[in-house]
Amino acid sequence: MATPIPEKTLGERLRDHGLSRRGFLKLCAATASMMALPASMVPRIAAALEQARRPSVIWLSFQECTGCTESLTRSHAPTLEDLILKMVSLDYHHTLQAAAGEAAEEARLQAMEANAGEYLVIVDGSIPGPDANPGFSTVAGQSNYDILMETVEHAAAVIAVGTCAAFGGLPQARPNPTGAMSVMDLVKDKPVINVSGCPPVPMVITGVLAHYLTFGRLPDLDAYGRPMAFFGQSIHDRCYRRPFYDKGLFAESFDDQGAKEGWCLYRLGCKGPTTYNACATMKWNGGTSWPIESGHPCLGCSEPSFWDGGGFYEPVSVPLTANAGTLLTAGAVGAVVGGGSAALAKHGVKKADAERQPVTIDELEQTQ
């Protein structure tokens, strides 16, 4: 299954498959769309992809539900078949490969040796850390941690797909029984790109691969290691229901008049204001719709610790007694009379945090 680095460029390979130059231009238009790049970039993308070579990709699945792979295999642009056969050389993937047992593991080792320093590793699922019981999750008798560290040693970069791989996800939710850790917690000496989401938007996964193919480098990342092109703006800022938020028109329950009129879902627990993802523009199921368009609040699934972030149907909240004024006053007094008051204020913040209550827009405005 493992192959040496192909000699042919992507353009040559595609023409060998009978793809015309117009077809190639169309592929580039779809690729630009996937990468959230302006359509005016299509000619540049075409020139770059024409000369690109297929990278070897090793896909590792750890503590996961296979939802991320499902998301990708339901991707329509391009189809997974196109992606595998024409854009990357997928040399190892538990769920999709025909080989099993020792032959499968041998394929991974061969791909690593043949493409040392150049292959990409995609990881979905979190990993029981080095201090956890290695038996919590194993493949071929090897712990997830050992497989990950062995595979990334000579990789060019690692793409952590899904919130479990990117931030620990559900396995890491309290009380984290398996000692689950994210890829970036463990891999410190290689570039790690986080494509978070539960599951991630399929076109974002392929978009990152397409970006690597097109430009030969990894995309610009945000503070959480996520590609800016897809995670640069909040759901709230790109939401078509935003005008209702600005006008103060909110659905208060799932069957009230506001919900029927399509008003803002903030008070029903929408995490759009604190969530960064591409759902509002790329949507789901082939661009059909997305949760907010279907009348459901955003759960914030692409953010760290979203499972432990409180109820899905509670509004994004702030501690009522820990407003900016309280903190400033506590800080000023603390500077004068010592640390006692500051410690007291800290205690207040902690207590408020523990007793976190939902707030209304009016209350928020009054506390500012």
Add this chain to the structure above:
Amino acid sequence: MSDLDRIIPETRAAKNCARSPRDFGNALPVLNEIRHALERLVETGEETRIDLSGMPFGPGDLDRLTAWLGKGEVTATVEALGPTQIQETAIPGVWLVDYRSGEGQRLTLHLEIAPVPELLRPQPRDLAEALTLLDARLEEDQGTPPESS
């Protein structure tokens, strides 16, 4: 239903789900962007592409935009990597280019503000190979290489 009509019905379904047309949304800003692009095309010849699939459209927005732009005289289909439907809008120089996969799923939807959409033009490398291709056919038919001028 013609293939070209597929651009519209997909958005009708979204409109039905949305219960009723709304007087808000992101269609109007795109219309203004088209106006600026058209101005550039007229004054400097600069062409523009707008990726409509990257817009934060709500239910009915795309429907409203395509209704505003209307239908022009020219329609075309390109069969390469699945069908691509090209439709001139009622505004000359503004084209809707609907890229579909072989299974009919939309890959992306572009607006091109240009005299002729890029996909309809022969690609430069294809043109370079055109003479060789024609010569080969002439040779096959006549048995001798064609004379060059």
